[in-house]
Amino acid sequence: MEINKRTRRSTLIITCGASFIVPFMIYSLNLAIPNMGETYQASASLLNWVVNAFLLASAAFLLPFGRLADIVGRKKLFMLGLAISAVTCFICAVSWSIEWLIVFRIVQGVGAALGFSTAVAILTSVYPPEERGKVLGYNSAVVYFGLSLGPAVGGFLTFHWGWPSIFIFCGIIYLILFVLAVSLIKGEWKGPPGYKYDVPGAVIYVVGLIAFLYGLSSLQEFWVSWLVLLGGLLLILVFIRRVFRIENPLLPLRLLTRNRVFAFSSLATFANYSATFAIMFLMSLYLQSLLHHDTRIAGFVLLAQPVIMVIVSPFSGRLSDRVNPRIVSFIGMAITTMSLFLFAFIGLDTPMYLIVSNLAVCGVGFGLFASPNSNAVMGSVEKSSYGLASAALGSMRMIGQSLSMAVAALILSGFVGYVQLSLASPTLLLAGIRTTFAVFGVISFLGLLAIWRSRTTKSYQ
Numbered sequence: 001m002e003i004n005k006r007t008r009r010s011t012l013i014i015t016c017g018a019s020f021i022v023p024f025m026i027y028s029l030n031l032a033i034p035n036m037g038e039t040y041q042a043s044a045s046l047l048n049w050v051v052n053a054f055l056l057a058s059a060a061f062l063l064p065f066g067r068l069a070d071i072v073g074r075k076k077l078f079m080l081g082l083a084i085s086a087v088t089c090f091i092c093a094v095s096w097s098i099e100w101l102i103v104f105r106i107v108q109g110v111g112a113a114l115g116f117s118t119a120v121a122i123l124t125s126v127y128p129p130e131e132r133g134k135v136l137g138y139n140s141a142v143v144y145f146g147l148s149l150g151p152a153v154g155g156f157l158t159f160h161w162g163w164p165s166i167f168i169f170c171g172i173i174y175l176i177l178f179v180l181a182v183s184l185i186k187g188e189w190k191g192p193p194g195y196k197y198d199v200p201g202a203v204i205y206v207v208g209l210i211a212f213l214y215g216l217s218s219l220q221e222f223w224v225s226w227l228v229l230l231g232g233l234l235l236i237l238v239f240i241r242r243v244f245r246i247e248n249p250l251l252p253l254r255l256l257t258r259n260r261v262f263a264f265s266s267l268a269t270f271a272n273y274s275a276t277f278a279i280m281f282l283m284s285l286y287l288q289s290l291l292h293h294d295t296r297i298a299g300f301v302l303l304a305q306p307v308i309m310v311i312v313s314p315f316s317g318r319l320s321d322r323v324n325p326r327i328v329s330f331i332g333m334a335i336t337t338m339s340l341f342l343f344a345f346i347g348l349d350t351p352m353y354l355i356v357s358n359l360a361v362c363g364v365g366f367g368l369f370a371s372p373n374s375n376a377v378m379g380s381v382e383k384s385s386y387g388l389a390s391a392a393l394g395s396m397r398m399i400g401q402s403l404s405m406a407v408a409a410l411i412l413s414g415f416v417g418y419v420q421l422s423l424a425s426p427t428l429l430l431a432g433i434r435t436t437f438a439v440f441g442v443i444s445f446l447g448l449l450a451i452w453r454s455r456t457t458k459s460y461q
Contacts, residue, residue, distance in 0.1 A: 069391070086175045136378070272336065
């Protein structure tokens with residue numbers, strides 16, 4: 001199907017808008033959690049699930065929806081995701097209890113999964129291979145822009161109109177994107193007819209992943225979480241066995257056994273997000289609980305990383321169109337690994353300019369890694385599997401984020417115990433932060449090895 005420049009530009013704007021709003025909403029709501037607690041008189045545990053429920057649902061449904069998009073059409077599922085997200089935003093704004101808010105956030109996570117699993121696939125379908133890295137770079141840049149803008153705008157909205165205004169604002173954006181998608185995105189993209197959808201495999205995968213991630217995120221609260229975690233892991237192993245035994249699995253066997261770039265670059269994505277997502281959390285503790293800076297100064301310092309990501313991502317995307325994208329992502333991962341190990345040596349007397357500089361270096365590394373790695377993955381599969389490849393990247397990202405926070409929480413609790421931060425020993429808290437960064441450095445290095453292992457494979461154009 002011939003696609004004109006106007007359709008390409010419109011598709012880029014709409015998909016980038018959808019990619020922007022999700023991290024924007026997540027980071028805006030993080031700042032509004034205390035305000036929600038006052039509204040509902042809810043416990044810290046329940047408030048935590050306002051964020052976690054969304055992440056769990058998104059992570060669990062990404063892969064099943066990506067495969068479904070290749071069968072029924074990527075535009076259909078993308079627009080359905082925009083519609084669900086818009087409606088649930090307005091419903092969340094008027095939720096009558098914290099429990100119902102969490103339920104609606106689960107539905108919202110499902111809607112986000114529909115968008116996440118198809119946005120990159122649609123971009124890759126619309127633009128030619130020689131421009132793939134450039135548009136993926138733009139897509140990555142708006143994600144980081146949403147991450148950077150979220151706390152500032154979310155704080156402003158919450159201060160003046162309360163936390164429901166965040167949902168209303170995001171709902172309006174989603175509604176605008178839906179109308180634009182209906183009007184401007186022409187055509188449909190899907191794989192050739194004849195594909196069968198593995199419904200039992202999808203159910204096993206969703207239930208297993210939700211159980212695994214729920215157990216992982218709740219280990220510190222309930223002993224039964226260990227049983228849930230093991231049960232989820234068992235179901236995931238059952239799913240993997242099913243992939244090797246049936247004819248049309250949810251995740252095609254050839255992508256795991258014959259496509260080194262898809263397998264190892266997806267693994268590198270998982271390692272990268274596992275190693276980097278909790279950086280903001282750790283550095284926020286360091287700046288506020290140990291150095292006693294207020295939220296304004298801490299927020300300004302932490303902006304160094306995402307701002308650099310916004311600047312570097314479009315450049316690295318264009319660069320990956322000219323040279324082997326795995327080379328660019330390897331360099332980015334190497335810089336990130338170095339930065340994480342440097343953070344393992346921070347102390348109470350570390351100069352602030354070194355902290356800001358290393359955050360910026362980490363931003364350079366992440367910016368060089370993300371879009372070229374996505375370019376490598378999307379270029380390694382046939383067009384019929386674009387939805388699946390896009391969803392696999394999203395799944396690795398979301399699962400890595402959940403694991404990153406779980407690892408950080410487990411290590412810190414091992415050092416300071418389950419006490420309020422104000423009562424924690426500064427020496428032990430610093431030791432926990434440094435140890436966590438060292439562990440993240442090791443995880444990032446393993447991701448570096450995964451990129452190196454992906455160096456030989458066929459690339460589909």
